[in-house]
Amino acid sequence: MKWAIAAMALVVVANGVVLVSAGRERAAPANLTTIEVCAGHLIGGGTSDEAPALRLSLAPDSLSVPPGLDAPGLRALGYHEAMIAVVGSERDSTFHSPRSRPAWVRLRQRSDSLAEFTVVEVAPRRELLAPDSGSIVVRGRIALRERWSGPPPDAMAGHEHAAPVRTAGVIYPAVTELIPSQLHLDRRQIATLRATLTGTAGCAVRRQAVIANGRNGGVWVESVR
Amino acid sequence: MPSSDQLRASAILAFREELARLEAEGVVALDPATRARIRAHHDATLAALAATGEVDLTAAAARLSTGMRIATLLGTIALSAAYGLFVSSHWGTLTLAPQLALVALPSLLLVALTHVAAARERSGYVASLLATVAAIAFAVNLATLGQLYNLPDSRAVFLAVGAFAMLLAYGYGLTLPLIVGIGGLGGWLWTLGAIPLGLWWRDGFAVIEPLLLVGLLALAAPAWIRGPAKFAPWWRGMGATAIVLGLLAVESNGGLSGFATTNRHAIETGYKLLGAVALTALVVWGIRRDQRVVMQVGSAGAVLYLFMRLVDWFWDLLPKWLFFLLVGAFALGVLLVLRRLRRLRVVAG
Numbered sequence: 282m283k284w285a286i287a288a289m290a291l292v293v294v295a296n297g298v299v300l301v302s303a304g305r306e307r308a309a310p311a312n313l314t315t316i317e318v319c320a321g322h323l324i325g326g327g328t329s330d331e332a333p334a335l336r337l338s339l340a341p342d343s344l345s346v347p348p349g350l351d352a353p354g355l356r357a358l359g360y361h362e363a364m365i366a367v368v369g370s371e372r373d374s375t376f377h378s379p380r381s382r383p384a385w386v387r388l389r390q391r392s393d394s395l396a397e398f399t400v401v402e403v404a405p406r407r408e409l410l411a412p413d414s415g416s417i418v419v420r421g422r423i424a425l426r427e428r429w430s431g432p433p434p435d436a437m438a439g440h441e442h443a444a445p446v447r448t449a450g451v452i453y454p455a456v457t458e459l460i461p462s463q464l465h466l467d468r469r470q471i472a473t474l475r476a477t478l479t480g481t482a483g484c485a486v487r488r489q490a491v492i493a494n495g496r497n498g499g500v501w502v503e504s505v506r
Numbered sequence: 507m508p509s510s511d512q513l514r515a516s517a518i519l520a521f522r523e524e525l526a527r528l529e530a531e532g533v534v535a536l537d538p539a540t541r542a543r544i545r546a547h548h549d550a551t552l553a554a555l556a557a558t559g560e561v562d563l564t565a566a567a568a569r570l571s572t573g574m575r576i577a578t579l580l581g582t583i584a585l586s587a588a589y590g591l592f593v594s595s596h597w598g599t600l601t602l603a604p605q606l607a608l609v610a611l612p613s614l615l616l617v618a619l620t621h622v623a624a625a626r627e628r629s630g631y632v633a634s635l636l637a638t639v640a641a642i643a644f645a646v647n648l649a650t651l652g653q654l655y656n657l658p659d660s661r662a663v664f665l666a667v668g669a670f671a672m673l674l675a676y677g678y679g680l681t682l683p684l685i686v687g688i689g690g691l692g693g694w695l696w697t698l699g700a701i702p703l704g705l706w707w708r709d710g711f712a713v714i715e716p717l718l719l720v721g722l723l724a725l726a727a728p729a730w731i732r733g734p735a736k737f738a739p740w741w742r743g744m745g746a747t748a749i750v751l752g753l754l755a756v757e758s759n760g761g762l763s764g765f766a767t768t769n770r771h772a773i774e775t776g777y778k779l780l781g782a783v784a785l786t787a788l789v790v791w792g793i794r795r796d797q798r799v800v801m802q803v804g805s806a807g808a809v810l811y812l813f814m815r816l817v818d819w820f821w822d823l824l825p826k827w828l829f830f831l832l833v834g835a836f837a838l839g840v841l842l843v844l845r846r847l848r849r850l851r852v853v854a855g
Contacts, residue, residue: 377770382706461656468598
């Protein structure tokens with residue numbers, strides 16, 4: 282019986298730790314940010330099998346490098362000097378992309394037609410990103426990518442089986458993943474959003490959601506309107 | 507893998523068959539009193555073993571046991587799928603409290619049912635099924651909590667689920683939860699390698715050195731963890747598998763090493779040498795210690811390793827037909843060596 286009790290205690294403690302810490306975090310949000318929500322940002326709800334959530338869609342990488350992804354920033358994230366040195370230059374055959382690094386990322390929503398998020402600042406620690414009512418802060422993974430200067434060349438006509446020719450691209454740092462990549466919506470929130478946005482195309486119709494950041498790095502949808 | 511009780515029962519049955527054969531051939535003739543004493547002792551031993559419900563005393567019973575094991579596995583998969591699909595199909599219609607109850611209560615309930623099943627059904631098949639589904643339900647519980655509260659995914663889930671499965675495995679002597687437990691704790695230890703490298707925990711799975719250490723720990727575990735004797739082959743088998751897979755992966759892709767920032771070619775060469783030594787050592791250790799599963803996993807790894815070396819060295823040099831002829835000749839060579847080793851073992855025995 283003692284083994285069964287120990288296993289049950291483990292379940293209770295694990296659930297308790299998550300619920301108590303999340304409850305404390307949500308009792309006093311550190312920062313509130315209002316964002317626009319479109320139909321394309323929603324996941325699940327209604328008859329879907331997927332859990333209802335609000336997707337944090339990252340805009341395609343821009344040519345400008347946000348603060349924190351420059352050479353000192355990459356050094357702070359733990360990249361080796363040899364890797365930092367190749368950023369901005371063309372990839373050569375000996376280059377192997379290093380493993381991605383975790384970081385804290387400040388996101389700001391763009392005011393264009395897709396209302397996607399863009400990375401405006403990156404830091405190795407959350408405390409280095411000051412609270413800002415126009416942005417949200419989440420974790421992310423940083424990687425060194427290769428930017429193509431043009432579309433990859435097609436196979437020559439009549440040579441469909443020829444080995445693909447690869448042209449070297451420029452190495453640049455980018456945020457490859459947001460953690461979490463989507464925010465949970467409760468039953469009431471998804472119902473409110475779906476009622477207005479279902480059946481609309483792109484961002485023709487928009488609602489607003491208030492995203493909260495907690496003092497310990499938590500992030501959640503506080504309300505929708 | 508047969509339990510120690512099953513091995514004892516099989517030995518008694520084999521002894522009876524062989525004794526009858528020897529008596530029929532006139533090699534030996536036990537006096538009736540001695541034969542009766544041995545028979546009575548064996549009958550009592552078999553009755554005691556049968557009372558545990560874990561031994562097969564006939565070939566038909568052994569076949570039924572195999573069927574029960576397959577049914578246990580299929581039942582575990584089906585019940586886990588049913589639970590997962592039930593949760594996902596009702597999730598969107600529930601408020602927070604029922605959502606939490608739906609994911610937290612099943613694992614608690616299944617632990618209680620495991621306890622009842624272990625007490626009432628001595629073979630352990632039902633308890634094993636329930637305990638494994640409980641571990642999976644606990645994993646779903648933690649993953650869902652993370653989703654509800656937008657928590658970053660964490661290696662702690664591996665630790666919690668591994669510890670939970672181990673409690674049920676050692677508490678009730680259940681093999682299937684043991685496998686989940688070794689996988690969970692091993693996965694957690696493996697990802698710890700991401701910490702000194704400054705990586706996100708998930709990227710720890712792309713670093714092989716911690717996996718090799720986990721494999722060594724699992725190989726050594728039966729020596730310092732007390733538990734049912736039937737657990738030892740599983741620890742050793744999973745440890746040997748981790749080492750073999752880790753070595754085969756890193757010797758062909760140096761980028762999987764934690765030292766990959768240095769010369770990858772040198773890393774691959776180093777691991778090729780280490781692989782040759784380590785895989786041979788696994789096979790020798792398995793033979794000397796009479797640990798069949800270690801020997802089998804080590805042999806499979808060594809054959810794969812040698813095949814990969816043959817591809818490295820000869821694929822581009824030789825015509826394809828000659829390459830496969832060489833592989834065939836090599837396989838014959840391995841067979842001859844193993845046959846010679848077996849003869850030496852028989853003579854030494």
